[in-house]
Amino acid sequence: MSAFLSLRLKRAAVLSPPLLWTILFMFVPYTILFVYSFWLKKYPTFEPAFQFGNYLEIASDPQYFRVLLRTIKIALLVSLGSFFLAYPYAYFLAFKVKRPGVRIALYMAIVAPLWVSYLLRAYMWKTILGTIGVLNSFLMSVGILTEPSSIFLYNQTAMVVTLTYIFIPFMVMPIYAVLEKIPHNLIEVSSDLGVGRVCTFLKVTLPLSIPGIVAGFPMTFCLSFGDFITSFLVGGPDGLMIANVIATQFGASLNWPLGSALALIMLVIVLSIVTASDRFERFSEGKFA
Amino acid sequence: MTATLNPSALNPLAERPRAKPLSTRIKTIAERMSWQIGIGVILGFLYLPIALLIVFSFNTSRSLSWPMSGLTLDWYRKLAENTQLIDAFGNSVYVAISATLLTLIIGVPAALALDRIEFPGKGLFRKLMLLPIALPGIITGISMLSLFRILGLNLSLETVIIGHATALLAVVVTQVYARLQRLPASLQEASSDLGASELQTFFLVTLPNIRTTVIGAGMLAFTLSFDEIPVTFFLTGRDNTLPMYIWSTLRRGLTPEINAIGSLIVAISVVLIFISVLLLKDKKNSVR
Numbered sequence: 293m294s295a296f297l298s299l300r301l302k303r304a305a306v307l308s309p310p311l312l313w314t315i316l317f318m319f320v321p322y323t324i325l326f327v328y329s330f331w332l333k334k335y336p337t338f339e340p341a342f343q344f345g346n347y348l349e350i351a352s353d354p355q356y357f358r359v360l361l362r363t364i365k366i367a368l369l370v371s372l373g374s375f376f377l378a379y380p381y382a383y384f385l386a387f388k389v390k391r392p393g394v395r396i397a398l399y400m401a402i403v404a405p406l407w408v409s410y411l412l413r414a415y416m417w418k419t420i421l422g423t424i425g426v427l428n429s430f431l432m433s434v435g436i437l438t439e440p441s442s443i444f445l446y447n448q449t450a451m452v453v454t455l456t457y458i459f460i461p462f463m464v465m466p467i468y469a470v471l472e473k474i475p476h477n478l479i480e481v482s483s484d485l486g487v488g489r490v491c492t493f494l495k496v497t498l499p500l501s502i503p504g505i506v507a508g509f510p511m512t513f514c515l516s517f518g519d520f521i522t523s524f525l526v527g528g529p530d531g532l533m534i535a536n537v538i539a540t541q542f543g544a545s546l547n548w549p550l551g552s553a554l555a556l557i558m559l560v561i562v563l564s565i566v567t568a569s570d571r572f573e574r575f576s577e578g579k580f581a
Numbered sequence: 582m583t584a585t586l587n588p589s590a591l592n593p594l595a596e597r598p599r600a601k602p603l604s605t606r607i608k609t610i611a612e613r614m615s616w617q618i619g620i621g622v623i624l625g626f627l628y629l630p631i632a633l634l635i636v637f638s639f640n641t642s643r644s645l646s647w648p649m650s651g652l653t654l655d656w657y658r659k660l661a662e663n664t665q666l667i668d669a670f671g672n673s674v675y676v677a678i679s680a681t682l683l684t685l686i687i688g689v690p691a692a693l694a695l696d697r698i699e700f701p702g703k704g705l706f707r708k709l710m711l712l713p714i715a716l717p718g719i720i721t722g723i724s725m726l727s728l729f730r731i732l733g734l735n736l737s738l739e740t741v742i743i744g745h746a747t748a749l750l751a752v753v754v755t756q757v758y759a760r761l762q763r764l765p766a767s768l769q770e771a772s773s774d775l776g777a778s779e780l781q782t783f784f785l786v787t788l789p790n791i792r793t794t795v796i797g798a799g800m801l802a803f804t805l806s807f808d809e810i811p812v813t814f815f816l817t818g819r820d821n822t823l824p825m826y827i828w829s830t831l832r833r834g835l836t837p838e839i840n841a842i843g844s845l846i847v848a849i850s851v852v853l854i855f856i857s858v859l860l861l862k863d864k865k866n867s868v869r
Binding site for chain 2: 320
């Protein structure tokens with residue numbers, strides 16, 4: 293009995309610090325956010341209430357809906373852009389590179405930028421795309437442009453390019469992990485049976501790599517979906533994201549209840565994407581393995 | 582006569598690979614070249630901006646335009662004299678080290694618990710703890726800001742540390758948990774059969790076996806914390822971390838001075854990458 297008790301004590305000792313931490317710093321703060329979203333803004337602060345005014349305001353004011361749609365659109369384009377760059381790259385690594393040294397080097401080349409400051413990676417594109425930036429001055433010095441153009445910076449294209457640049461490693465890593473595990477003889481068999489290479493890719497390689505795509509897509513989507521730093525640097529008013537609106541509510545506008553409501557909407561969207569991809573992963577595991 | 586007969590006449594398949602030598606070879610070369618060009622474009626997309634960042638840190642002119650006006654080390658000299666920047670750097674080191682230690686102290690037991698202990702609400706516990714991986718940093722930031730407001734805590738570097746530790750917990754837990762899963766249970770059983778207490782088993786058997794993973798996860802947490810903005814943005818008080826300092830300078834305009842800071846960060850990152858690669862190599866050799 294005492295041995296049983298001491299085992300329980302030891303387990304409690306291992307378990308309680310992380311448990312307490314998660315409850316105090318994650319569960320409680322999210323709950324507070326949830327509660328805040330029903331509060332009432334009373335300038336200069338806000339007061340407890342239970343009303344759906346914040347949600348109603350979001351639903352009735354089309355500007356919130358526009359920002360939300362724009363954020364989803366940009367996040368989708370970023371995921372697609374990263375996918376179309378990441379897939380060939382991962383495919384090349386897994387099937388075309390023969391020497392393991394080269395493969396490791398090329399893999400590291402994709403992952404390494406993750407270690408370089410995220411802020412700097414956004415900043416670089418600001419210096420490249422700006423009116424007095426590298427791209428403009430270069431185009432002028434070669435004679436393509438006669439005066440600096442402002443079309444490169446502060447728009448959604450700049451956002452998509454920069455976010456793709458920042459988050460592409462999160463697409464390459466899972467896709468490569470899956471492609472690497474596909475046995476090469478599976479593809480050889482397919483070509484021995486007279487199936488063309490395009491057909492082999494569409495019928496063998498691509499379906500087998502779906503779990504990697506399903507892991508990479510939500511990751512890049514969620515990361516770009518919640519971004520407000522890049523938008524601030526290269527987005528301009530046209531590239532305003534939902535996270536920027538939330539940041540403003542918690543900052544200058546001092547409307548925490550509305551900000552909380554927006555944050556909860558964001559949370560629900562992110563959670564449903566993560567859950568959906570989780571489900572799919574489990575489903576496909578059962579199917580393929 | 583029959584001896585000189587071309588064998589391909591009898592076995593048409595045997596000669597087929599050589600049947601269209603030139604066009605096939607051109608095709609292969611063309612294919613290989615298009616792959617190489619494609620990969621080169623992707624690598625260029627990734628590394629040209631970093632190259633430009635470094636190159637422009639040596640530009641004499643204040644503006645970041647091509648062609649460069651001349652080479653100078655002035656911007657690096659300015660960095661060395663910039664006390665605000667040096668303070669911010671010190672703050673970042675303090676925050677990153679504290680946050681890393683905290684995540685390890687909380688995260689390693691958490692991974693152990695997930696791997697070894699069954700308890701009610703385990704599923705929820707795991708989901709909650711791993712949430713920040715997919716969750717935008719801004720949500721961690723504002724939710725903790727709300728908590729600190731209710732607790733009446735003033736924002737400071739310490740609140741930033743708590744925020745970072747919370748956001749990075751998931752990174753440490755996933756890595757350590759994955760390592761624990763690959764660790765044979767027999768090791769632990771042998772240790773306890775030989776009379777070691779659970780504490781002894783942990784420090785003498787389990788921890789040495791997961792050491793490189795813990796160090797690797799710690800380094801990753803350190804880098805991520807050093808670089809963190811979305812959470813810091815909401816939780817910092819008067820003191821700035823380095824990224825927040827850079828952020829506030831960016832609002833005032835772009836100068837090669839930022840490029841100089843950036844180049845130094847790139848240099849430090851390269852060193853860290855090399856260390857982590859070496860650690861990974863070490864792991865490959867030491868595990869069985």
